[in-house]
Structures are given as C-alpha cells and as structure tokens.
Amino acid sequence: MSTYAQKKGFGATVWDYLTTVDHKKIAVLYLIAGGFFFVVGGLEAMFIRIQLAVPNSDFVSAGMYNQILTMHGTTMIFLAAMPLLFGFMNAIMPLQIGARDVAFPFINALGFWLFFFGGVFLNLSWFLGGAPDAGWTSYASLSLASEGHGIDFYLLGLQISGAGTLMGGINFLVTIINMRAPGMTYMRMPLFTWTTFVASALILFAFPPLTVGIFLLMFDRLFGSNFFVTAAGGNTIIWEHLFWIFGHPEVYILVLPAFGIFSEIIPVFSRKRLFGYSSMVFATVLIGFLGFMVWAHHMFTVGLGPIANAIFAVATMAIAVPTGIKIFNWLFTMWGGSIKFTTPMYYAVAFIPSFLMGGVTGVMLASAAADYQYHDTYFVVAHFHYVIVGGVVFAILAGTAFYWPKMFGTMLNETLGKITFWLFFIGFHLTFFIQHFLGLWGMPRRIFTFLEGQGLETGNFVSTVGAFFMAAATVVLVINIIITTVKNEKVGNDPWGDGRTLEWAIPSPPPFYNFKQLPLVRGLDPLWIEKMEGKKGMTPAEPLGDIHMPNASFIPFVISFGLFVAAFGAMYRLDYGWGLPVLIIGLLITFGSMFLRSVKDDHGFHIHKEELIDEDDKGVKA
Amino acid sequence: MENNQTNTGNATVDIAYRRKKNAEEMRHQVITFTLMIFLTIIAFVAVGAGMSGWFTVPFILLLAAVQVVFQLYYFMHMSHKGHEAPALFLYSGLLVGLITVLAFVTIVWW
Amino acid sequence: MHAEEKMTLEKWPASPEKQTLEAKNKFLGFWLFLGGETVLFASLFATYLALKDKVPGPDHALAKDLFEIPLAFLMTMILLTSSLTSVYAMYHMKNFEFKKMQLWLGITVILGFGFLALEIYEFYHYVHHYGHTFTSSAFGSAFYTLVGFHGAHVAFGLAWIITLMVRNAKRGLSLYNAPKFYVASLYWHFIDVVWVFIFSVVYLMGMVG
Ligand code: HEM
Ligand SMILES: [Cu+2]
Helix, strand or coil: CCCCCCCCCHHHHHHHHHHCCCHHHHHHHHHHHHHHHHHHHHHHHHHHHHHCCCCCCCCCCHHHHHHHHHHHHHHHHHHHHHHHHHHHHHHHHHHHCCCCCCCCHHHHHHHHHHHHHHHHHHHHHHHCCCCCCCCCCCCHHHHHHCCCCHHHHHHHHHHHHHHHHHHHHHHHHHHHHHCCCCCCCHHHCCHHHHHHHHHHHHHHHHHHHHHHHHHHHHHHHHCCCCCCCHHHCCCCHHHHHHHHHHHHHHHHHHHHHHHHHHHHHHHHHHCCCCCCHHHHHHHHHHHHHHCCCCHHHHCHHHCCCHHHHHHHHHHHHHCHHHHHHHHHHHHHHHCCCCCCCCHHHHHHHHHHHHHHHHHHHHHHHHCHHHHHHHCCEHHHHHHHHHHHHHHHHHHHHHHHHHHHHHHHCECCCHHHHHHHHHHHHHHHHHHHHHHHHHHHCCCECCCCCCCCCCCCHHHHHHHHHHHHHHHHHHHHHHHHHHHHHHHCCECCCCCCCCCCCHHHHCCCCCCCCCCCCCECCCCCCHHHHHHHCCCCCCCECCCCCCEEECCCCCHHHHHHHHHHHHHHHHHHCCCCCCHHHHHHHHHHHHHHHHHHHHHCCCCCEEECHHHHHHHHHHCCCC | CCCCCCCCCCHHHHHHHHHHHHHHHHHHHHHHHHHHHHHHHHHHHHHHCCCCHHHHHHHHHHHHHHHHHHHHHHHCCCCCCCCHHHHHHHHHHHHHHHHHHHHHHHCCCC | CCCCCCCCCCCCCCCHHHCCHHHHHHHHHHHHHHHHHHHHHHHHHHHHHHHCCCCCCCCCCCHHHHCCHHHHHHHHHHHHHHHHHHHHHHHHHHCCCHHHHHHHHHHHHHHHHHHHHHHHHHHHHHHHHHCCCCCCCHHHHHHHHHHHHHHHHHHHHHHHHHHHHHHHCCCCCCCCCHHHHHHHHHHHHHHHHHHHHHHHHHHHHHHHC
C-alpha cells in the first residue's frame, strides 16, 4: 500500500486526494477549497462595494444586495477564513509536535468533506431560486419571514459544514494531547500548536449551541414548530442568544490561530526566542475562557437591562488585558532582534497596529451606553473588518508565504509577495478606515444604497477604491502561485534559514510518515536548540523501526455526499413528491456507509524498516 | 506503536488478583446503583407528597447533581487515573452549559 | 503484538480499553465529544426552560396537566437499571468473559427498547389526549425537541451496541474491539446522565408547577 515517490497520472492523483487520510493532503484540500470560497466571498465584497460606490446606484437591486451581503459574510467566516486556518493547522501542527499522523485520520478526512459539501450546498442556492438574505446572523424573525429556500440553504449548509468543523476540532485536541513526541511537554509546544489547541476547544463548546440554534430554526421553517413564533408562545431572542453564544467564541476561533501564526513568524525573523512564552500561553487560554462570557455585547440594544449589559460590558473589556499582553510580547520579541524583512514579516509588522485599531474600537463598542450610537452602523463594519482582515486575513496571507515552502517544497516569489502585501495593506486601510467615520456620520449597516447630499459620497467612494486595491493584491498572489508552481524550484528542510521548531527539521514537503524516527525534544524551539549546539538536525528518540499508517478511504466522501443529498430532500419535502424519498435515500447513503465503516475492520498497514532505509539512499523525495 | 503488555510475572496469580479487584469494584458499583435508586425514589416522593416548590425544586436538583456525580465517578470511572483531560473538558462543557441555562432563565424574558 | 491478535485470558491486560494508541485516542476523543454533547443538551434544556408553559392560549395543556409520576418513574427505573447492566457488561469484559459480556449487553439493549417503547406511548398519549403536539405551541416544540433528542440518542445507542454485538459475536474479545465496547458503554451512561436531568427538570419540576 505504500504509494509514495511515484509519478502518477491525473486520474490517480484525483482519486488519491478524494480518498486521502493524510493530514498534509487534507491540508492542501482545505487550502484549495478555502481559497476558492475566499475568491467567491471576495467577489461578493466587490459587488457590495461597487453598488455602494455612488449614491442611488442600481448596479444590483435591493433584494439582490441582501443576498450578496449575506453570502459574503457567511462565506468569508465559515467557508473561507476557518477552512484556510484549518489548512495550516492540518499541515503544520502535527509536524510541530513531532507526530507521524493525527489522532483520527479518517475523521479528519470526514471533517473536510462535510465542510466541502456543506459549502457547495450553501452556494448552490445562487442557482436554485436565490441565496439566503437575512444576514450572516440570520435573526429569527427576519429569517422566518424570508420567502423561498434561501434561508433553508443557509441552515442545512451550515449544519453539515458545522459538523465537519466539530470533528476537525476534536481531532486536533486529541492529537495534541496524545501524540506529542518524546520530550514535547505542554510548555514546550510552539504557540501555533497552543492556539490550535485552544481554538479547537472553543470549537468543541461553541458549535453545539449553533447546532441547536440551527435545528430550532430549521424546525420552525420546515417542520412547523414554534420556537421563534411569538403568537404561539415562542421567543425570537432565543435565537440571538444561541447564535452569539456560538458567534463570539467563533471570532476567537478565527483570531487565536492567527495570533499563533504571527507568534511563529516574529521569532523566526527576529532571530530571537518569543518574549514571554508562558505569558503568551496564559493569555491564549484566558482569552479562550473569557470568550464564553461576553456574547451579549452583540445584544446591548435588545433591552436586556442595565445589570446584564453592565456585566457583559465589563467582561468584554477584560479581554483587552490578555490581548494587550500579547501585543507587548510581540513587540518585545522584535525589540533588539536582528530582524529580516521577508514577506511574512511584513504582514506581522503590519498586523500589530492594524489589529490594535480593531481592538481599540472593540473596547469602544463594549461600552454599552455608547454602543446605542454605534450599533448597526458602519462603525461596527469597520471594527470587525479591522480585526478579521487586519488579524485573520493578514495571518492567512502571511502563513501562505511562510509555510508554502514547507507544504509544497518551493518558495513563493518574494518580490511579488511584497507587491501583494503593499497593495493589500494600502487597500485594506483605504477601504475600512473611512468606514469608522461613515458610521459615526450616520450610515447604517446593511443598506443597499444611500442618498446624495448627506455627506456620505466621498467616504463610500474612497472605500470602494480601496477594495479594488485588495482585489489587485489577490490577483498578484494568484499569479505568484502559478509562476512558483510552474517553476517549482525545490528547497531544503529549512528554507527560511532560521526555523526554530520541528517542522523545519524535516524535508519540504515532508514524507507521508513525517518523521522517520521520532525526534527527541529538549526544550522550547527544539530545532533552534540543536542548531545552537552545532548539530544539523534533531536527535532521534527511537531506533529505526516499522511505521504504522492508516489506509486511504473513500467512505468520508460518501458519508458527506449522503448528507448533501438528504439536505435537498429535507428542503424540497413540502414542495415536491420526490422530496421525502430523496431525504431517505440520502440518509441511507450516510448511515449505510457509516455502518460499513464500523463492520469492516481497518487495521492500516506498516511501512517496513527496510523500505525506510531504501528511502534514505534515494534521498527522500515524497 | 505502543502495544504494551501490562501483565507482569506470574500470569495466573495476576489474573486471580485482578479478578478479585474487579469483583470488589463491581460490588461498589452495585452499592452506588442502590444509592442512585434510593435518591430517585426520594425525589419522586418529595414531588408526590406535594411539598412547596421552594423546597422541592432545589432539593431535586441537588439529588440530580449527586446522582450525576455517581454516574460519572463510578459508572464512567472518572475516579480512575488517566481521566484528567476528560474531567477538564467535561467540566468546561458543564460550565458553558450552566452559563447558557442561567442566561436563558434570566435574560430571555424580562 | 497487534491489536487484532487472538487473545487468551493470560494475555488479557488490566485495562483492555486503553492498550493501543488507537484505543487511547478513541477513549479521549469520545470523552471530548461528550463534553460537546453536554453543551448541546444544556442549550436544549435552556431553551426548554425559557419556553416552558409558553402556549398561545388558556386552553392549552401545561406541564402540570401533562406529566404523571408513575410513567416517569417507570421510565427512570428502566434506564437507570440499564446503566447498571452495562456496567456488568464492562465488568465481564475486563475479566475476558465474552459470553457474559454479550449477555449483559443484551439485557441492556432490551431495557433500552423498553424505555423507547414507553416514551413512544407517552408522546402518543400527550398528542391524543391533550392535543399537546410539536406544532401546537412553543412549549410543545421545546418539550418534544429536548426529550426527542434524548430519545434519538437512545435509539442510536441501541443501534450502535447491537451492531457491535453482532459484528463481534463470532470472534470474541480483542484489543481491537474492547475499546469499541467500552466507548459504547460510556455513551450509554451519558444518555443516562442526561435522563437524570430530564426527569428532574422536565418531569418533576413540571409537576411542581
Ligand atoms: C477583503 C475585502 C472585504 C471587503 C471589501 C468587505 C466588504 C464588506 C462590506 C462592504 C460589508 C457590508 C457591510 C454592511 O452593509 O453592513 C461586509 C460585511 C461583512 N463582512 Fe466583509 N469585506 C471584506 C472581507 C471580509 C472578510 C475576510 C471577512 C471574514 C473573514 C468578512 C466578514 C464580513 C461579515 C461577517 C460581514 C457582515 C455580513 C452581514 O451583515 O451579514 N469580510 N463586508
Ligand atoms: Cu463578540
């Protein structure tokens, strides 16, 4: 079953990826799918900005605008940002802890395919009668009133992809707890691993409330229940709570891994160990914990009363403390270091002030009384794009440049990378800085157009110009990727030259079993320690032996596909006679393949010692 | 792969000893079960007797909590070692859950 | 030694559910999943509590009209007992007594079906005697969703345990399937934990008013 080091045809490669359980290939799948949805969401953003470039515009209709807006937000959060981060987690985290594999390779694959089919399902709404149009928050009264099947696409699509995310989270948690290499104690784990850990724990606890909320709304829309129907005793605030009990931790699920990526990049290019490692870990955990206590800051204007508002306001502001600790630690890491300004480092340096601005407006919004002014204006739009784009998207772009050589064995072009950076950085601030003021000048969020003569023309026009800069940046990035892939100049283990952690101790890309011999970890930044002692690589912790690997499987794809089919049935059940049978067939496919999986033993296979020795002679090209 | 054999020395002695320990543990389980049944009956009786809600509600919630501790620590072996991570995550889940319940009984209707 | 190796009493370890790395992962992963399930059920409980007795008009049945002690008590006893029988099954698993384990699992399954049957009867009763349905009121929606989610967990647990019993009937215990049995029994206990809260919060507190 060893399928490495062979040139394969196109069909075989596709089949390989459809059935893979290798975390590094799943990472590539996440990157491709997430990248695709990022482009889709980006196009939607461009349509929004074009519509809002001038007053009284009729580029799109009001109804269409609502759909584009909703799909932009939903796609960016669930189908672009999170999967792209999952891609890096899959690619890098197991290497950082010195593991040969993840804890649940099969479930890892299943998680990806569920996300993928959920995302495809959601986006098919464009072609099947209209997309969801109640905003990415889909507040119950509005979404119950929405006609057509748009909202149903949202509910079913997110339910499927959410299940995948949950599985991915559990897999990461168990991998980190159980599969660390000898000597890799918790307090020696790189920060990207730590942030993956905490973000996964947040996923574990934040996604169930979303699951429940979506079920309730789905029951109301498709099965006649009355959770949010006030006339029958229901209460629409319940949705808001459930959504935000999920929704606030969700922003930390996004931003903590982003912090993790920067915490890797900054020490490498400052050539200095991360300042205040243990306080960084502490701050990460604390942010994760507090993240669950603050959700009602999204609901200050609902009328929860002064006591509840006060509690949630104070809790929210408290999060600024651990976040501040992090900012200072990054600055002190750079302080006195011998800094190398590579593309990833550009993003890291730009990230600090950009994200800080988002944080500052966050504290402003946390003042419940003041929020009555800011709420539902462009001030909020500016705030969350400063944290999401200035934090998460910068980290994704930085991570792409930083980890590309590790994942694909070839280096992205630095010049083009820096062009992308400058275009994106300028475009970002041009687009969103002015939106703070648009909001303060009274422009409401989620409106499809505005009138002349209200002082909003210039601001909106500037904002749109900025968006075109970011689009151009993305185009340059794509060109860069194409050129790099065509040239395909191979690099060695440690292409940046200053790698500190275990992933830089093995070939790029790593062989499918990652580590021929598990490394012995002697401290934080294990590779750096060995380098400082004049060694070239890690000392092995075990003799060369057989390696156990899992078998590839097509079942994850089939299980997810079954749910995809079932979702159509559930949605069209009331409209067409074929709805119910399709629902049943879909569920049969899913449960049937789960059943198959559980009765068919799968013991994996072994790579024998002799094969590993052979590999050495050939110089390990996976 | 770690496929460690934990048996030591003389196999038959080992087994006899372990069986005895298992049987002893099983006895504890049965005692736990009896207690659980007992608590359940008390809870139902308290409600059946029609005492004031101010007493019964906290009382049955307390009994429920005790029962759950029994289930977790005895039936689900959380008292055994090697359950640190499970306990951490279960209690974190419980904390998030309790906050949710608290919010829903205080700030959903007002 | 491989997980699927044929086992003898002499070789059977003290905690067969945690011998291989796969088993350790499964064990931990399943506990974490239960942590997530805790939040899931908490959200359902929270929703139920917020919507308890919220009905469109005065002629709708409320919690105190619906629930009766005998039925709730019987269901509770059955499910609690099934928890004990699954403990017995795991006891025999640790002693490498496959037949006895299967027997106790079988009893657990029968009790589980008994519980489900009573639950179906209960729902039927509410629908036909009180007009208390999934769609009649927010209270009805919340009640059937919470209790029904639990019921669905019971049904899934039954299907799972039966599959394991049938699949392994001929080949006995190994280090490959011991963790599977163990994890299924954890699931069964968790279902029981949830029920403890359901009978306390929904039924008993419902009768108190
Ligand atoms: C990169 C360029 C981007 C541009 C030009 C852009 C632009 C916009 C605009 C104009 C809105 C509409 C605001 C309103 O009318 O209320 C919006 C909403 C939103 N954006 Fe973006 N955005 C970008 C990237 C992102 C990214 C990367 C994310 C998340 C990862 C994101 C998440 C959201 C969300 C959640 C909303 C709210 C949607 C809703 O109200 O339902 N955006 N964006
Ligand atoms: Cu928030």
